[in-house]
Amino acid sequence: MVVTYLYTTKHEDSRQDLRENLVQVEEKKKWELYDGQDPFADLKDRPKKDWEDQSRVISDAQRSGPGEQSIPIILSDETEEHKKERKKIFLDNGFDAVFSDMISLDRAVKDLRHPQCKDLRYIDKLPSVSVIVPYHNEHNTTLLRTVHSIINKSPKEVLHEIILVDDDSDRAYLMAPLDDYLKSRGLDKLVKVIRPGKRHGLIRARQIGAEHATGEILIFLDSHSEAMPNWIPPLVEPIVMDYKTVVCPFIDVIDCNTFDIRPQDQGMRGSFAWNFDYKRLPLRPKDQKLPTDPFESPVMAGGYFAISAKWFWELGGYDEKLDIWGGEQYELSFKVVCILVLGVLGNYELEI
Template sequence: MKLMNFRRSRLIKLILVGVLVIFGVTFFLPKPTGIETQYQKRKKAAPLPVFKDKVLGNFEPAVADVVDKRKPGEGGFPYHTPPKLKNNVAHSNMEYGMNVVASDHISPNRTIPDMRLQECKYWDYPTDLPTTSVVVVFHNEGLSVLMRTVHSVINRSPRQFLKEVVLVDDYSDKENLKGELETYIARNFPAGLVRLLRNEERQGLIRSRSYGAEQSVGDVVLFLDAHCEVGINWLPPLLAPIRANRYTMTVPVIDGIDKDTFEYRPVYHGGQHFRGIFEWGMLYKEIEIPEEEIKRRKHHSEPYKSPTHAGGLFAIDREYFLKLGGYDPGLLVWGGENFELSFKIWQCGGSIYWVPCSRVGHVYRGFMPYSFGKLAHKRKGPIVTVNYKRVVEVWMDEYKEHLYHRRPHYRHLDPGDLTAQKALRKRLNCKSFKWFMEQVAFDQPSKYPAVEPPDYAWGEVRNEESGLCIDTQFKGQNERFSLAPCLKDQRGRSGEQQLVLTWHKDVRPAKRSVCFDVSSSDVHAPVMLWSCHGMHGNQLWKYDTVTKHLFHPITANCLDCDAKSHEVFMSICDSDVRTQRWLFEHVNETALANW
């Protein structure tokens, strides 16, 4: 009996001790932060976006925009600057990398076309989405271009979700970006809605964005470039995935705005979805989404996963962004920050989604119209190159060797002190790059293998009839190129005549990632330069070693030229026409035989 009582009392004591331990552990566990509490409340609340076929969504405009085609640029139509202003236009292009003269004639509140999938109009989004600070960094931007960006955000965003627009002036020296800008903001926008911050010295895009995020007050920070126009109902689709999971970055689909005419047009056609990736020389690329992502979604308009993003436009929970350390403060100006943030998000437990129902137009400049200034002297080596070195050394583990194999000189560059970034990775308990490649970017090696197959042809491309060479002349995206005297025939001339018919079956300048692109099957259709996408289509070419034709399968036409005007264009293939015969300096006949 005594033994039983002893055991019973001992059992009671053990139970009491257990209760006290559980209470103590619960009491001393770290409490949720403010943002975590808000997130938990939203998550409990929480309907996801709901698709209602043929029923207009809850944030869709009830009335479509009225387009007055008499006004310059309305409806996203091109505006052609009067010939009498051609000198002003030329000066503007040199100063800004775009035609700001045309922009000055176009309303800051202009209408633009709705480029979304039809499905996008039928989504209802939660009404308790997080508030947003839109951060726009600018340096010597055209005032009308910058203000059109701001007007479009305010005009097309539900006011209950738009906390503020934060403009960060990265030490501009143009007079109209000083007092005139401040006056414009005061007169045209509600008090406090647009805030202007000014750097006291040049910091570059990356650091200025981090500063803007630190100073903003919205739940979400949404970065835009200074030359954008947002589309209809663009904001709720970006916020809804973040509301569901605050460790999510969302990226809009980007449309193009012509730098000369400000025509608004889609970059992607036919409802195809692409996602961000990279090749091992650290060039950003895009490829079609894999079958796994297509099957995962019920609707074609739903967000989908992407390994990387282009860098300019995205939304992310503000406190989560800061918890990740924002951008690496050792990255200067721009370059590599998109990879650094992408790898960091995925490897440290987050995710990136592209959002088809959010469209944002972006002006692609012909060239970068400003220098890095004093920032260039703070770095031992080219700024962008050293940025890449910092990224690969911190995040890519043994996979960095693929970059060093292609760019041997990177190995010997000084990336600066990486101690803090490596400690951040360890503190956040981030996964390996091997995990990233196997679980997230699993489709990358099929498009951009670590060991690349040989190219089909390379060197100068000489026209048999004229004896002239194709010269891309360092032209930019959406620009045409022409013939020029071959550099090997004329010493002292400059140009860009080393071309490659790559193993991707596209044609590009040897040291750049812009490709010959044909979007029309018309006779005399122009050949443009466009960012290489590796998806064939408009950029697919085949060289015939017998006829010497550069054949474009998608249009079934051949590359042709005018020997007098030096123009390059497409024509119906004819083996008797000597202007269609092209002689590559070097040809890999074995590879071409197996094309």
């Protein structure tokens, strides 16, 4: 589609209006393919298949070494000087970066899923996925382990790209050395590093990543994450069935001291207090019919979720005026819940 604007006025207001119109046109062009229709209508009735990478399961089971199989790292003969140095680095990162550097970038982790999850089948053709990872001065091995984890645990035919958004980091290893690392391993086409050039903050960094993404599904992750086996299909299939569904995973815990991984719980619903502290509520009886079933939650955690690109932009993306971490999860949750409810009530007529 080609759009041409003809104008003769030289007023600044008109030029500003033109720029705003062009932005709107570009956004419309971006999603015109899906305008007014379900983007995944042709996928809903497809047969199911087992997406488990059995060769990866077998090879991972044979791995050993520091941190492999989620076994905690414990040093028994550490000197006091080394302890002090490790503590200093810990304070710089919020976790034991020395231990992180001891662990392989593609380590095998213990499968913490419910046993029945391993038997589930999912639609045999899934939409393309863009994984968006914002970061600011992330430690290099945790960032690279996040990247390798995503690649190793994702179906190649589904993982479209990984977008790393550098929110104005100033650590040297996140500049040319990161680019060189990705290029030397042939990952520079799959993994795209976006450097906006100034500090935007977490929320706007996620938005920038979404603006660069070209996949049909957007998955947002933090920059110190590790994916479990077969993690993408259960996040994506509910969106195929209803593109206005937003899906959050169970978030397990990587110990900041030892790097072992443990389950957080068997599922909780998200909520909030009136001071906007995030709260977790127990599941209702209707949520606990099967341990493998998804359940509804009025509020989601902001760092880990999957959403169709179409729905994300129909919602307007993130409010770019939000500055405080955590506000974005409420804003997006409220828009999802309120718009769906209003859609149900849209034909209700009041008689006055």
